[in-house]
Amino acid sequence: MVQIWVGVSVESARYKLGRFFLCRLEHNSAFVQSIINFVKKKRVKMAVFAVVGAVKQAKLACYDQVKHEYQQIKLYKPLEIASCFGNLSLKAGEPFVHIHAVLADEKGKTYAGHMINATVFAAELHLQELIGKKLEREYDQPTGLALWELGDDRINPLRR
Amino acid sequence: MVQIWVGVSVESARYKLGRFFLCRLEHNSAFVQSIINFVKKKRVKMAVFAVVGAVKQAKLACYDQVKHEYQQIKLYKPLEIASCFGNLSLKAGEPFVHIHAVLADEKGKTYAGHMINATVFAAELHLQELIGKKLEREYDQPTGLALWELGDDRINPLRR
Amino acid sequence: MVQIWVGVSVESARYKLGRFFLCRLEHNSAFVQSIINFVKKKRVKMAVFAVVGAVKQAKLACYDQVKHEYQQIKLYKPLEIASCFGNLSLKAGEPFVHIHAVLADEKGKTYAGHMINATVFAAELHLQELIGKKLEREYDQPTGLALWELGDDRINPLRR
Numbered sequence: 001m002v003q004i005w006v007g008v009s010v011e012s013a014r015y016k017l018g019r020f021f022l023c024r025l026e027h028n029s030a031f032v033q034s035i036i037n038f039v040k041k042k043r044v045k046m047a048v049f050a051v052v053g054a055v056k057q058a059k060l061a062c063y064d065q066v067k068h069e070y071q072q073i074k075l076y077k078p079l080e081i082a083s084c085f086g087n088l089s090l091k092a093g094e095p096f097v098h099i100h101a102v103l104a105d106e107k108g109k110t111y112a113g114h115m116i117n118a119t120v121f122a123a124e125l126h127l128q129e130l131i132g133k134k135l136e137r138e139y140d141q142p143t144g145l146a147l148w149e150l151g152d153d154r155i156n157p158l159r160r
Numbered sequence: 161m162v163q164i165w166v167g168v169s170v171e172s173a174r175y176k177l178g179r180f181f182l183c184r185l186e187h188n189s190a191f192v193q194s195i196i197n198f199v200k201k202k203r204v205k206m207a208v209f210a211v212v213g214a215v216k217q218a219k220l221a222c223y224d225q226v227k228h229e230y231q232q233i234k235l236y237k238p239l240e241i242a243s244c245f246g247n248l249s250l251k252a253g254e255p256f257v258h259i260h261a262v263l264a265d266e267k268g269k270t271y272a273g274h275m276i277n278a279t280v281f282a283a284e285l286h287l288q289e290l291i292g293k294k295l296e297r298e299y300d301q302p303t304g305l306a307l308w309e310l311g312d313d314r315i316n317p318l319r320r
Numbered sequence: 321m322v323q324i325w326v327g328v329s330v331e332s333a334r335y336k337l338g339r340f341f342l343c344r345l346e347h348n349s350a351f352v353q354s355i356i357n358f359v360k361k362k363r364v365k366m367a368v369f370a371v372v373g374a375v376k377q378a379k380l381a382c383y384d385q386v387k388h389e390y391q392q393i394k395l396y397k398p399l400e401i402a403s404c405f406g407n408l409s410l411k412a413g414e415p416f417v418h419i420h421a422v423l424a425d426e427k428g429k430t431y432a433g434h435m436i437n438a439t440v441f442a443a444e445l446h447l448q449e450l451i452g453k454k455l456e457r458e459y460d461q462p463t464g465l466a467l468w469e470l471g472d473d474r475i476n477p478l479r480r
Contacts, residue, residue, distance in 0.1 A: 009361075010344070010345055010346065010349075010354050010355075010445070012341045012343040012344075012362075012445075013341070013342050014340065046342075062424060062427075062428065063441075064398075064426065065376065073428040100401065100403065102402045102422050102424075102430065110422075111424075112402030112422055114400055130340060130342070140347075143442045145442050147344060150342075150344050
C-alpha cells in the first residue's frame with residue numbers, strides 16, 4: 001500500500017434538513033437533465049439524493065487518476081439501477097449533480113461508476129434538500145476535479 | 161443513443177420526516193417479509209431505507225423492458241449486502257417495498273438487481289419514515305410496472 | 321432454499337435527527353480513519369452516512385459465514401466509489417463504523433464488500449447524526465459478528 005496521511009483534518013459544513021421529495025422521473029426522459037430540471041423548478045440549491053429504477057441505456061465514466069480525464073463506459077442495453085446516489089451543489093453558479101451508480105443487466109452482472117447520463121425506463125428519486133452554506137465546486141489541482149471549497153470549519157458559522 | 165425527452169416535467173410529492181429507526185433483522189429471517197412486518201407493527205406508511213449486512217442466499221430479478229416481466233436470478237450462496245436501498249409505499253392498499261441491491265461473494269464479485277427475497281445472515285436496517293400524501297402504486301401501461309401516481313404537483317397541498 | 325423464519329420480530333431503536341454534515345475527505349488520507357477522526361472531533365456518537373468519490377486503492381472483505389472470519393480482497397488500483405454507505409455506533413466504548421462499498425474500475429467492472437480501508441483520491445461524505453440510545457455492538461454467537469444489542473423494544477423509551 002502507498003503511504004497515506006492519517007492526521008489530516010476533514011473539511012465540513014453543517015446543514016439543516018429542508019424539504020424531502022419523492023419523485024417519479026418520466027419514461028424516456030434524460031436521467032441527469034430531469035433531476036436538474038426538477039431542482040431548478042423547486043429552487044433546491046443543495047441536496048443529497050438516491051434513485052431506484054431502471055434505464056434503457058446509460059453512459060458511465062471512470063476518472064483516470066493519472067491522466068486527469070474521464071474514460072467513458074457506454075452501455076446500450078436495458079439495465080436495473082441497482083444503486084444510485086449523489087449530491088447537488090453549484091459549479092460556476094449553476095446547479096451541478098454528482099452521481100454514482102451501479103447498473104445491472106438481466107444476468108445480474110454489474111457496471112458501475114460516475115453517471116454521465118442515461119435514458120429513464122422507470123425511476124424513483126428520493127431527494128433531501130439541505131439548507132445552509134452554498135457549496136461551490138472549484139478546480140482542485142492535485143486531482144484535476146471540481147471539488148467543494150468547504151474551508152476551515154473554524155470559520156463555519158453553522159458548526160455547533 | 162435513442163431519442164430522449166428533455167422537456168418533460170418530474171412528478172413529485174413533498175414529505176415531512178417522521179420517525180427514524182435503526183433495526184436489526186434476525187438471523188435466518190426472511191429479508192423482505194421482516195421489513196414488511198416491522199413497518200406494519202410500527203404503522204409506517206411511507207419510508208425510504210437502506211440495509212447493510214449479509215445474506216445466506218438471495219433471489220434477485222431484472223425486469224425485461226420488452227416482455228414486461230421479471231427474470232429471476234437465484235443465488236444459493238452466502239453474500240455480502242454491498243448496497244441495498246429502497247422505499248415503502250402502498251399497492252392495493254397494502255405496504256409494498258421496492259428494494260434494489262448489490263450483493264458480493266467471497267471474491268468481491270457482484271450480483272445486482274431488484275430484490276425479491278433473501279435469507280438474512282445479519283442485517284442492519286436504517287429506515288426514515290415519511291409523513292404526507294399516501295403513495296399508491298398503479299399499473300403503468302408504457303412500462304408494465306406498478307408506479308407511483310403522483311399527479312400534477314399544482315394540486316399537491318404539501319408543496320412550498 | 322433453506323428454511324427461513326418469518327414470524328420473528330425485528331429489534332429496533334428510534335432516533336431523532338441531529339446535525340447533517342457534508343464533508344470532503346482529504347486527498348491521500350486513510351478513508352476509514354478520516355471518518356473516525358471526523359466523528360470524534362464533532363462528538364458524533366451515532367450516525368448513518370454515504371460516500372461518493374474515488375480511491376487510489378482499497379481493502380475490502382467478505383465474511384465467511386461458516387468459518388466466522390473475514391476474507392480480504394486487496395485492490396491495488398484506482399477505483400470509483402460507485403456506492404458506499406454505513407453506520408456509526410460504539411464497540412467497546414469507541415466509535416465504530418460499519419461500511420460496505422461497491423468499487424468500479426476503468427471498464428466499469430465492480431468489486432464489492434465490507435470496507436476495511438482505502439486511500440482517498442477524492443471523496444464526499446454525507447453524514448446524518450442520530451440522537452438517542454447509544455448503540456453498543458456486542459459479540460453475537462450465531463454469526464460470530466459484533467452486532468447491535470437493541471433489546472426488546474417494549475423497554476425502549478423512545479418508541480412512539
